[in-house]
Amino acid sequence: MEAPVLQPPVLTPVPVGKTGVLIVNLGTPDSPSVPDVRKYLREFLMDGRVIDVPYIPRFLLVNGIIAPFRAPKSAKVYKQLWTEVGSPLKHYGYVVERQLQEALGDAYVVKLAMRYQSPSIDAGLADFQRMGLTDLVVIPFFPQYASASTGSVYEKVMDILKTWQVMPKLRFVNRFLEHPKFIEAFVQAGRKYLTERHYDHVLFSYHGLPERQIRKGDVTKDVCRFGDCCGSLTAMNQHCYRAQCFETTRRIVRDLGLAEGSYTTCFQSRLGRDPWIKPYTDDIIKELAGKGVKSVLAFSPAFVSDCLETTIEVGEEYKEMFEERGGEHWQLVESLNDNPLWVETLVDLVKTA
Template sequence: MESPVLQPPVVRVKSPGKTGILIVNLGTPDSPSVPDVRKYLREFLMDGRVIDIPLVQRTLLINGIIAPFRAPKSAKVYKELWTENGSPLKYYGFIVEKELQKALGDDYVVKLAMRYQSPSIETGLMEFQRLGLTEIVVVPFFPQYASASTGSVYEKVMDIVKDWQVIPSIRFINRFHDHPKFIEGFVQLGQKYMASYDYEHFIFSYHGLPERQITKGDVTHKVCQFGTCCDSYHAMNQHCYRAQCFDTTRLLVQQLGIPEGKYTTCFQSRLGRTPWIKPYTDDVIRELGAKGVKSVLAFSPSFVADCLETTIEVGVEYKELFESAGGKHWQLVESLNDNPIWIETLVDLIKTA
C-alpha cells in the first residue's frame, strides 16, 4: 500500500502593503485675500450638503449674493485669524499629519486633506493609488456626524474612487464625539483654566445646522421634535448631530464636575433666515448678561483645530457681546490642535476602526 502524499501546510502571509490614512478637515482659503476667500466660499457653499436647496437656487444665491458681498467682509476677518504660519487650521493639520505618521509607524502613509481647497482629497487619494495601497482609512475631523461635514467627505471620497479600476478597501470613521481620549483632551484644557479662575457659568458652543437637516436625518420621522429628544443618547437618535452634541456636553460636564444649572449647550454660526438648531449661542450670552453672570468659560467641542469659528467668533466676537451685556470675564478654551492626546485619539480610532 502506497504511503499518502503529505501536503505542506498552507501558510498565509499578511499582505506587505501599507494602509493609507486620509485625515480630512473642512478647509481654509489659501490666503486672506478677497479672491482666495471668494474662491473658498464658492466651493464650500456650493456643496449641496451644506446648503441643501435646489442647484439653480443655490447657484444664484452663492454667485449672485453671498460670494460677491460676503467675501470682502470675510477676508477682513481671515486677516485677523492669519498668523505668521498661515491659517491655524492648516498649520495644525500638517503638524498632526507629521506626528500621526510618527506614532503609527512605517506600515501607514498619512496624508492631510481639506474638503474644500488645498491640499485636496483627490490629491491624497491619488497618492494612495500611485503607491498601490490596498486599504484606506478616512478620518473626517468632525467629532459629531453631520451630513454637511462628515457626510460630505464620504460623498467626495466615493465620487473620486468610483472611477478607479481597482478600488481598495475603504473604512470611514463616522464620529468620535464620545471617545474617552477626545473627551479627556478637552477636560484637561478646561481644568487648566478652572484651576486659575472661579467661573460662574460654562458654555459649550457647537457649530449650528438648519433644523431641516436634522429632521431629514431622522429616518423614523418620530424621534426629532426639538424638545427633550436630545436629553439622552440612545439607539434611535445616535445619528442625530444635535443629540451627539448634547452627549458630548454631558460627558465633559461629568468629568469636569460642573453642577446642573451652571452650563449651557448652544449653537453658533447660523446663516440666513431659516430656523437653525437652538438655543443660539448669541441669545444665550445675552440672557446670561441679563441674569448678572460675570464670568464664562467657553468650549467649542465640535472643532478639533482652532479656526475662524473658534478664535474669532467665540474668542473675540462673543467676548465683546458678553462684555456689552454686562459680563466681565470671558475665556475661550482652545481646540485640541496638536495636543499629544489628540494624536493618541486618532491612533486609537484608526487601529480600532
C-alpha cells in the same frame, strides 16, 4: 501499492502592504485675500450637503449673492485669524499629520486633506493610488456626525474611489465624541482655566445646522422634536447631530464635575431666515448677561483646530457681545490643535476603525 500522500502546496506569503490614513478637515482659503476667500466660499457653499437646496437656486444664491458680497467681509476676518504660519487650521493639520505618522510608524502612510481647497482629497487619494495602497482609513475631523461635514467627506471620497479599477478596502470613522481621550483633552484644557479662577457659567457652543437637515436625518420621522429628545443618546437618535452635541457636553461636564445649572449647550453661526437648531449662542449670552453673570468659560467642542468659528466668533465676537452687556471676563478654551491626547485619540481611531 499504496497511493502517494499528497502534500499541501507551499504558499508564498503575500507581502503585507501599508495602510493609507487620510485625515480630513473642513478647509480654509489659501490666503486671506478677497479672491482666495471668494474661491473658498464658492466651493464650500456649492456643496449640496451644506446648502441643501436644488442646484440652480443654490448656484444663483452662492454665485450671485453670497460669494460676491460676503467675500470682502470674510477676507477682513480671515486677516485677523491669519498668523505668521498662515491658517491655524491648516498649520495644526500638518503638525498632526507629522505627529500621527511618527506615532503609527512605517506600516502606515498619513496624508492631510481638506474637504474644500488644498491639500485636496483628490490629491491625497491619488498619492495612495500611486503607492498601490488598497487598505484605507478615512478620518473626518468632526467629533459629531453631520451630513454637511462628515457626510460630505464620505461622499467626496466615494465619488473619487468609484473611478478606481482596483477598489480599496475602505474604513470610515463616523464620529468620535465618545472617545475617552478626546473628552479628556477638552477636560484638561478647561480644568486649567477653572483652577485659575471662578467662572459664573460655562458655555458649550457648537456649530449650528438648519433644523431641516436634522429632520432629514431622522429616518423614523418621529423622534426629532428639538427638545427633550436630546436628553440622552439612544439607538433612535444617535445619528442626530444636535443629540450628539448634547452628549458631548454631558461627558465633558461629568469629568469636570460641573453642577447642574452652571452650564449651557448652544449653537452658533446661523445664516439666513430658516430656523436653525437652538438655543442660539448669541441669545444665551444676552440672557446670561441679563441675569448678572460676570464671567464665562466657553468651549467649542465641535472643532479640533483653532479656526474662524473658534478664535474669532467665540473668542472675540461673543466676548465683545458679553462685555457690552456688562460681562467682565470671557475666556475661550482653545481647540485640541496638536494636543498629545488628540494624537493618541487618532492612533486609536486608526487601529479600531
